[in-house]
Amino acid sequence: MSSRGRPRSFSREQALKNAMHLFWDRGYDNTSLADLTRAMGLNPPSLYAAFGSKAQLFIEAVDFYGRTDGAGIWDYIETAPTAKEAVRQLLTRTAENFTRSGEPRGCMVVLSAPQMAGGDADVCDALKARRLEKQLALEHRFKRAVAEGELPPEVDCSGLAAYVASLQHGMSIEARDGAARDTLMAIGACAIAGWDAMIAASGRATATVPAASASISPSA
Amino acid sequence: MSSRGRPRSFSREQALKNAMHLFWDRGYDNTSLADLTRAMGLNPPSLYAAFGSKAQLFIEAVDFYGRTDGAGIWDYIETAPTAKEAVRQLLTRTAENFTRSGEPRGCMVVLSAPQMAGGDADVCDALKARRLEKQLALEHRFKRAVAEGELPPEVDCSGLAAYVASLQHGMSIEARDGAARDTLMAIGACAIAGWDAMIAASGRATATVPAASASISPSA
DNA sequence: CGATTTATGTATTGATCGATACAGAAAGGA
């Protein structure tokens, strides 16, 4: 559109990357504009001219995260040959991605603003939408697996997606709390080890957690 | 000690309860002292005299949460007759607790301040310690199950505890994002359905997520 | 009673928050 006017003296991408790292590390609330302008190497008016507001900058930073550091986690859900392999890849890549040295641990989308009340509504909604989007992608993949005959038709694709998403979200907390890569890998290994049994049981008991098989009789 | 002086004109427990609800709903950063004094029905000097600071009030509120609304989730880990039943109870109670009407959804310990950088260090450390404490309680319970012969000695108790804790933490995100109780129950049902297979596989593959059994051959 | 101790209500503190006003600088268009 307009190439008129004084040209921008900083790289928008680089500034966005720096902002993303800061938000990722500290969260939305704990990152101040003073922190941002310092890390991005520009003054407030330049920041507002380029990004609009702190909230809009954050949302752009989340998108940037999804295109860069957060990429590669969910990218193979559709291309993996089976649903089980898709989950295995997801959890393996998650374990690797969440424990890369020199970067904040865990997922920016999960950790940077989990509260839904009191904060900026646009920020919360943007993060929530991205979380649900991934969960829906899982459900979609599982439904495809049903259509392809990999999974039986009775399987509860929605519940299974919620299970995998929940586990993957929880790994962000684990990672932020200091879990080693091996620990995150062990978490993924558990899910994969139980996968076939989950599939076999799914659809028969979706709404209630069935009682444990009483190999040891309960209490009395 | 001292019954001298003008008596407190408010219920410390009630004020703490109100503060807890606010912190639980909005998180630490998004709750201001103005919010707190209004909800607690007292003036700033009374708050500071009774609780010390915002951070100390928060930590007391977290303890209060653990004694009240958060209680009942983890209380049966040790008393459940088997490890599997302990996990089933944990996840069932979690699903119920996280979706009670009239209360914030999800766990205060997970949601109210997950960031480890930039915020108040005491607050972050207190929450992290409470999370790890629960995970260690799980590991402890699993080790006991090994000693009692319920679980085989090769089982990776630490990895299994991380798996269950991760899933339970992720359920907080799901709940806050609006998941129904049935959905959370389905998540728990998945874990229970896969439990025996996880136990059977545990210890044989702890540090890596094994490749999916190629019932459908991968790619080429 | 008077002295001491503790809590309360009003008013306000300095710091920091996110966001701008303003003037000068650097580009293109005529």
Added chain:
DNA sequence: TCCTTTCTGTATCGATCAATACATAAATCG
């Protein structure tokens, strides 16, 4: 060249942040 457009740096805006000074009220102790 002069005008318009856009960005940059300085300085600062009003609002809100967590936290207190201060005087007064209400209790116990001697």
